[in-house]
Amino acid sequence: MKxxxxxxxxxxxxxxxxxxxxxxxxxxxxxxxxxxGGQQFAAEFRAMNPAALVPVLHDDDGKVLTQSLAIIEYxxxxxxxxxxxxADPAGRARVRALALSIACEIHPLNNLRVLGYLTKTLGxxxxxxxxxxxxxxxxxxETVEAMLAGDSRTGVFCHGDAPTLADVxxxxxxxxxxxxxxxxxxxxxxxxxxxxxxxxxxxxxxxPTEQPDAE
Numbered sequence: 001m002k003x004x005x006x007x008x009x010x011x012x013x014x015x016x017x018x019x020x021x022x023x024x025x026x027x028x029x030x031x032x033x034x035x036x037g038g039q040q041f042a043a044e045f046r047a048m049n050p051a052a053l054v055p056v057l058h059d060d061d062g063k064v065l066t067q068s069l070a071i072i073e074y075x076x077x078x079x080x081x082x083x084x085x086x087a088d089p090a091g092r093a094r095v096r097a098l099a100l101s102i103a104c105e106i107h108p109l110n111n112l113r114v115l116g117y118l119t120k121t122l123g124x125x126x127x128x129x130x131x132x133x134x135x136x137x138x139x140x141x142e143t144v145e146a147m148l149a150g151d152s153r154t155g156v157f158c159h160g161d162a163p164t165l166a167d168v169x170x171x172x173x174x175x176x177x178x179x180x181x182x183x184x185x186x187x188x189x190x191x192x193x194x195x196x197x198x199x200x201x202x203x204x205x206x207x208p209t210e211q212p213d214a215e
Contacts, residue, residue: 020202030213106140
């Protein structure tokens with residue numbers, strides 16, 4: 001198995017966590033998103049993923065998979081132990097809702113290509129870019145906090161007492177929030193779960209600073 005990854009990529013971070021939770025070995029193939037104008041734009045990489053985004057996972061049987069949540073659900077279906085989605089339909093819907101609140105509502109507004117467009121094309125200042133980033137992350141996490149704190153199904157982790165897809169999405173978003181000095185004192189449940197996750201080796205070994213291409 002091969003994972004095309006960038007150490008700071010939230011989406012790659014999610015897949016690294018899922019692979020670690022499931023105890024799956026893989027070769028780490030770094031794709032630097034900034035050097036040389038972005039290695040993700042090379043023809044060889046775009047042949048694998050026309051969107052020019054990481055991660056890309058090559059499974060052992062030659063399948064080429066893209067989009068972090070699709071990759072993680074594929075892994076959950078093909079390597080189901082331990083499961084990252086609950087057994088019951090309502091539980092699965094809740095975990096997916098939490099994951100999508102992060103991966104679809106927060107992350108797209110503050111990823112590298114959006115921030116680059118703000119500064120390089122629209123001409124916003126660095127301070128304005130950072131204000132944009134903090135606004136969407138802080139308000140988005142406030143929504144996630146309400147979803148977690150107001151639901152009895154929240155346990156040690158986002159859903160119950162074992163990590164799920166929701167936790168896999170939560171931790172990378174908090175790392176990014178901390179990197180940009182976002183306010184986090186308004187999301188105590190989110191931060192409690194974040195700390196709990198980092199107590200597990202699968203999460204701790206997947207953080208950006210532990211990757212081969214870390215700078």
